[in-house]
Amino acid sequence: MTGDPMSGRGRNKPMFTEPDTLTIADAPPVFAAYNGAKAARQRSVETPKVNTEATTKRMAWVVQVTAVRDNQDRAAFAELFGYFAPRVKSFLMKSGASPDLAEECTQEVMATLWNKAHMFDPTKASVSTWIFTIARNRKIDILRKQRRPEPEDLPWGPEPEPDQVEVMGLQQETDKLGQALAALPDEQRKLIERAYFGELSHSEIAAETGLPLGTIKSRIRLALDRLRHTMK
Amino acid sequence: MMNEMKQIKHHLTEPLLISYAAGTLPEAFNLVVATHISMCDECRAALAEYETVGGEVMLDAEPADIAEDALAATLAMIDSGTISERPAPVRTRDSLFPGPLQDYVNGDVDSLKWRKVGGGVSQLVLETSKEATVRLLRIPAGTAVPDHGHRGTELTLVLQGAFTDAEDRFGTGDLEVANEDLHHTPVAEAGEDCICLAATDAPLRFSGLLPRIAQRFVGI
Numbered sequence: 292m293t294g295d296p297m298s299g300r301g302r303n304k305p306m307f308t309e310p311d312t313l314t315i316a317d318a319p320p321v322f323a324a325y326n327g328a329k330a331a332r333q334r335s336v337e338t339p340k341v342n343t344e345a346t347t348k349r350m351a352w353v354v355q356v357t358a359v360r361d362n363q364d365r366a367a368f369a370e371l372f373g374y375f376a377p378r379v380k381s382f383l384m385k386s387g388a389s390p391d392l393a394e395e396c397t398q399e400v401m402a403t404l405w406n407k408a409h410m411f412d413p414t415k416a417s418v419s420t421w422i423f424t425i426a427r428n429r430k431i432d433i434l435r436k437q438r439r440p441e442p443e444d445l446p447w448g449p450e451p452e453p454d455q456v457e458v459m460g461l462q463q464e465t466d467k468l469g470q471a472l473a474a475l476p477d478e479q480r481k482l483i484e485r486a487y488f489g490e491l492s493h494s495e496i497a498a499e500t501g502l503p504l505g506t507i508k509s510r511i512r513l514a515l516d517r518l519r520h521t522m523k
Numbered sequence: 524m525m526n527e528m529k530q531i532k533h534h535l536t537e538p539l540l541i542s543y544a545a546g547t548l549p550e551a552f553n554l555v556v557a558t559h560i561s562m563c564d565e566c567r568a569a570l571a572e573y574e575t576v577g578g579e580v581m582l583d584a585e586p587a588d589i590a591e592d593a594l595a596a597t598l599a600m601i602d603s604g605t606i607s608e609r610p611a612p613v614r615t616r617d618s619l620f621p622g623p624l625q626d627y628v629n630g631d632v633d634s635l636k637w638r639k640v641g642g643g644v645s646q647l648v649l650e651t652s653k654e655a656t657v658r659l660l661r662i663p664a665g666t667a668v669p670d671h672g673h674r675g676t677e678l679t680l681v682l683q684g685a686f687t688d689a690e691d692r693f694g695t696g697d698l699e700v701a702n703e704d705l706h707h708t709p710v711a712e713a714g715e716d717c718i719c720l721a722a723t724d725a726p727l728r729f730s731g732l733l734p735r736i737a738q739r740f741v742g743i
Contacts, residue, residue: 365598372594377586384587386546394590398597402606416571423578427546437550437652442560442567443612443622469579486538487580489547494676494702496538504572 341463342470349462352418360408371418372401379426385488388434396433400426412449413458417465471503531696535559535566539678539700544573551657551722554623554649555678555698558720561621562696619682624720627651628659632683632718637661644668657722662686662711669708675725677701679709684717686710 355371358364379400383393403425411421431439472480486496535543535556542548543556560567590596600606612622620628627649628635637645637659643666647659655675662668664684678700685694688707693699701707711717 368598369594372597376589376593376597378581378584380587380589381584382581385584390587393587394593397589398593398600399606401597402600405601406606417575417578419582420571420575420578423581424574426581427544427574427577431546431553435546435652437553438626440550440554440557440623440626441612442557442570445567465575465579468575469582472576472579473583483541483576484580484583486541487545487577489545493538493542493548493552496541502537502573502576504576 342466345466345469346459346463349417349419349466350459353413353458353462356404356408356411356413356418356421359405360411363405368401368405371404375404375419375422376401379422382423382426382488383430383434386430386434387489388430392434396429397426399433400429403429410449412453414450414453414461417462420465468503475503530694531563531565533691533693533697533699534563535569535698536700540566540569540573541576544570544577549655549722549724550651551649551655552676552678552724554627554651554657555680555720555722557623558621558682559680559696559698561623619718624682632661635659642666642669655722655724657720660717660719660721662709662717662719664711664716665713667708667710674703675723677721677723680720682718682720684715685712686717686719687712 352371352374355364355367358367359371376397380393380397383396384390388396400422404422407425411418416424428439431437472483475483482491483502485491539548539552539556543553548556560570612626618625619632628647635647637647640646643663645661649657649659651657659682660668660679662684668686678698679693680698681693681695683695685692685697686709687693688699688709690699690705690707692712693709
């Protein structure tokens, strides 16, 4: 992606003419590689517990963000909006925003998604994680009205041709984390939710929440290690 | 830089990582967390993990009703080009201060307007939201910071040099998290001055009479 992300407006050629029937098979070239990765995985001896349907859904989000980035595709954006906007709004309301403010803020979050689509790197974060961080940032800007100190960016902007096996792996691991969270005892899961909704202060959060982070740890650390290696 | 990173032994705690990922910390604490992560790959990776959890928590939440015209309104907002987000900071020059801290500090160590707080220690209070305060501390090599306890939480991040207290030794990049239980007298190691970024969500409590009087003037 070069130049202004808005510059492509007007030459809007929707990639998906039938958003309702969007499937992996309809997907643009990025998905040729995806299908290859899927085949490779099916052949492989290793058989992790992967929820194929959920992973397919997550991969579809990646395609939709890519379509927004490359083609300013409004149908793909509408798909993302339909799924994520109600959840972003819910997160903001649970974090203390009034319904009106949450609505306004949600629209800004989704508009930011459009503008920042060129920054999205599906080998480093899943779409759900990325949208969550945009919502979190907007919450601090608008609801809390604070300056928002952020870590320095590493010089590892999104790769033009992300490795689809890695993209797929990250979606699967994110999904496994989601499943592991859902499988936690009620009390523990509620505690974690309250921490994320800001109902607990940092000093109230127990030192050990028992978060099932094992599934995603390796991949994120691997990506960092590799970056450090290439920077040497 | 690489060597510096490998030496970091004291990292962000899970409550701090969750709270930063969730956007619930006071600005002063966010600054310390963002500065530490700029120096520490271990915690950068950990934050990515906690943000992933945040995304999953958001997905699991009961979806809220969205206004009927929400999509149209958002597309109109996109067309008007009014929404923008500031890019993350970068370390613009060879500075002791990582990017997020540079945004708060106008200058480098020797050009800052340090104020003496007694015992050779100087400080510079940075401007943040009121829920918590954050300051730079410059402790001459070999000098002790007056004995103090805490009512709330105090985060101390070492930017240069090292200090030792009853708990441990804290070198460059290390973060000490102190709470009510900790009553400590940090001593800067011999060698170079120890420069720290320290945030607290409650006033520190100094034990001696003199520091307590000084406290009134300097607002620690």
